[in-house]
Amino acid sequence: MNTDNYFIWRRETEQHFQAINSTEQLKSLIQTLVVSLGFDSYAFLIQHPVPFTRPRIFLHSTYPKAWITRYEQKNYYAVDPVLVLCQQPGRGVEWSSDLFSAAGDLWKEAQEHGLNSGFSCSAMASNRAIGILSIASRQADKTQHLHTELEVKLHFLAELSLRSLQRFSDDTLMVLKNDFSQRELEILKWTAEGKTSAEISLILAISQHTVNFHQKNMQKRFNVSNKTQIACYAAAIGLI
Incomplete structure (x- = not known):
């Protein structure tokens, strides 16, 4: 990864985020940035820290709707290794058959819906909510040799997305109104x-x-x- 190019990308990306004023604009911006990285679609999953046993989850996504429906029907939330590994903010997770080996048919069905390769990384908001940004491509092996670049860029995009949702006071990020005396x-x-x-x-x-x-x-x-x-x-x- 070219360091000089990265800092130019980072500055310009931050400016784009500062210019938006709504959640809908945020969703559109993430999709544009994901495409600029050479991928087709994204999912931004927000997991709240409480309740402890069944944390609240929200999802912003441009994945195929049929896949989102299938994922929820099969409750793949319960077995998706990405959601476990990305509890550590900043850690990049490259999708592979080995990664999903213990997740039943998750990987096979994802590929059947056009998600043939992907990468995930997360960030943590000030209220301890975790934002997991995953990007997917119809092309197999799209993430090959890009682990470091994608890890750094997706972590930054996840951080900016969480900050934007907080700035908009979006319900998906509000764990509890911070208006305690x-x-x-x-x-x-x-x-x-x-x-x-x-x-x-x-x-x-x-x-x-x-x-x-x-x-x-x-x-x-x-x-x-x-x-x-x-x-x-x-x-x-x-x-x-």
């Missing part, structure tokens, strides 16, 4: 330290009733059943 954040931090309501009231010089009131309100906002979950979720999304 200073008092609520203080209570969250002490709750995460394992302090009881009575102990927090003494530390903050407020009534125990006030502590309980804020904790109950935060339980509703996080949609959880107890204060332990409040603290865990707050830590998971980078709130504390």
Whole structure:
């Protein structure tokens, strides 16, 4: 990869992202950039950090609709190795038969729908949501000898895409509105330290009733059943 050309590409790409003002423009821009890299289509999957057992997932994609429908029908989310490996932001994953060997018919069916080669890489948003950008080509072996270049460029594109969605306050990236008061954040931090309501009231010089009131309100906002979950979720999304 030519370093000088890369920095020119990076500067121009960032300017393109700064010029857009909506999610629809973002989708169009990603497709244009993917084509400029020599690929046909993309999928940008956003995985939220909570709930822990069944994280919320959103997908922006130009893959064939029939493939997206099939992927969801077969629940390939549960066996797709890309989604596991890309939990480490910045790590590039080149598609191959070996990669999907334990994923049942996923690779065979993807190829049947025209996804004959591809590459994936991810980035992490400030709220700890993971954005996994995958690009695909109808041409086999399209990614050969391009691992380093694609890893660097896709990581950057995923980062810019996440930042843009946050800038647009797009629902697909909003884990929770970050409008907690200073008092609520203080209570969250002490709750995460394992302090009881009575102990927090003494530390903050407020009534125990006030502590309980804020904790109950935060339980509703996080949609959880107890204060332990409040603290865990707050830590998971980078709130504390």
